[in-house]
Amino acid sequence: MQKNLRVDDVKHLIESCQTKFPDSPLLWLRDIAAYLNLKLVNEDSTEPAVFYGSPLSALTQNMKKAVYALVQNLPESMKETYLETCISNTAHDMAKSLDTAGWRIMTQVITDISPGLITSNLPRLIELRNSYQNRPNIGLAILWSVGQAGKKDLQSGVRVWLDVMLPLLSMKHYTKFIVEYIAILLNQHRITKDTVLAKPVMDLANFVTVQVQGGAQKGIRKK
Numbered sequence: 001m002q003k004n005l006r007v008d009d010v011k012h013l014i015e016s017c018q019t020k021f022p023d024s025p026l027l028w029l030r031d032i033a034a035y036l037n038l039k040l041v042n043e044d045s046t047e048p049a050v051f052y053g054s055p056l057s058a059l060t061q062n063m064k065k066a067v068y069a070l071v072q073n074l075p076e077s078m079k080e081t082y083l084e085t086c087i088s089n090t091a092h093d094m095a096k097s098l099d100t101a102g103w104r105i106m107t108q109v110i111t112d113i114s115p116g117l118i119t120s121n122l123p124r125l126i127e128l129r130n131s132y133q134n135r136p137n138i139g140l141a142i143l144w145s146v147g148q149a150g151k152k153d154l155q156s157g158v159r160v161w162l163d164v165m166l167p168l169l170s171m172k173h174y175t176k177f178i179v180e181y182i183a184i185l186l187n188q189h190r191i192t193k194d195t196v197l198a199k200p201v202m203d204l205a206n207f208v209t210v211q212v213q214g215g216a217q218k219g220i221r222k223k
Contacts, residue, residue, distance in 0.1 A: 005039050007062045014070055025074055029082050029106065032067065036102030037093075047177075048104075048144065050184045051151040055101040056108040064109075071109050080117045083110045084124060087145045091128055094138045104145065111148035115156050118149035122163050129164055136173035143174065147181055154189040161185065 013035055017028035040058055048054045059067070071079065090103040111118060118125070125146055132138040146164050150157020161182050168174040186192075 005036075005059070005063065007060055007066065010035075010063050011066050014066060025078055026082060026085075028070065030085075032070065033086065033089075033102035033106050036105055037099045038102075040101035040105075041099055047140065050144070050147060050181060051188060056105050058101070059105065067105070067109055068113070071106075071113055076114060076117070079110050079114050080120060083107065083117050084121050086110070087125060087142065088128055090141055090145055091132050091138050094141055095132070095135070100141070104141075107145050108148055112152060115149045115151065115153035118146055119156050119159050122159070126164060129168075133168060133171070133174075139168070139174065140177055143168075143177055143181070147185075150181075150185045151188065154185070154191070157185045157189075 010032075013031065014028065017031045021027040036055075040055055056064070074082075086103045086107045090100045090107070093100045093103065125142070129139065129142050132142060143165055146160045147157070149160050161178070165174070165178045165181060169178050
């Protein structure tokens with residue numbers, strides 16, 4: 001990850017955007033993401049870690065504080081709209097071979113603050129996934145983005161896994177990520193065979209879906 005960032009530049013950009021557009025938080029957020037897209041160039045072809053690491057790790061602690069402070073006090077409706085924008089623009093910009101570190105960083109920040117917002121957008125995010133599922137590099141970026149919901153919220157992570165990821169299990173480009181995601185999610189929340197949850201994370205219908213998908217995957221492997 002090449003970076004040419006200074007915390008003073010980030011703070012100045014935030015202050016400048018807030019001064020110019022005091023009633024338009026979406027413009028501040030878009031400008032921050034665009035700035036980070038420009039300054040952070042990803043030359044590493046490896047996939048980012050599911051919940052930790054790049055691209056957010058490219059920011060210093062003070063930069064993170066500035067960006068988190070910008071997002072923290074926004075209305076939930078604004079965060080929800082912007083989160084969908086970040087994930088959509090990640091996909092659309094990747095299709096144009098543009099850098100997307102800024103959109104991914106803002107996705108990490110928003111889901112860290114309000115993880116449940118991902119699940120309120122699932123129908124639109126599933127449409128986005130469907131649009132790009134035959135382009136695996138973009139499809140995996142979408143799965144990674146929606147999967148950020150699971151970092152802080154097990155319920156949201158399982159919901160995303162069931163609704164967005166599991167339907168792609170039989171597609172070879174996605175199988176590894178989907179299987180690894182659920183393992184990492186459960187480990188993240190320290191879920192073991194001995195764990196007693198306050199409420200179930202999967203109902204009967206979803207359990208049947210998992211069984212059917214798992215059976216289909218086994219059938220494919222035997223062929």
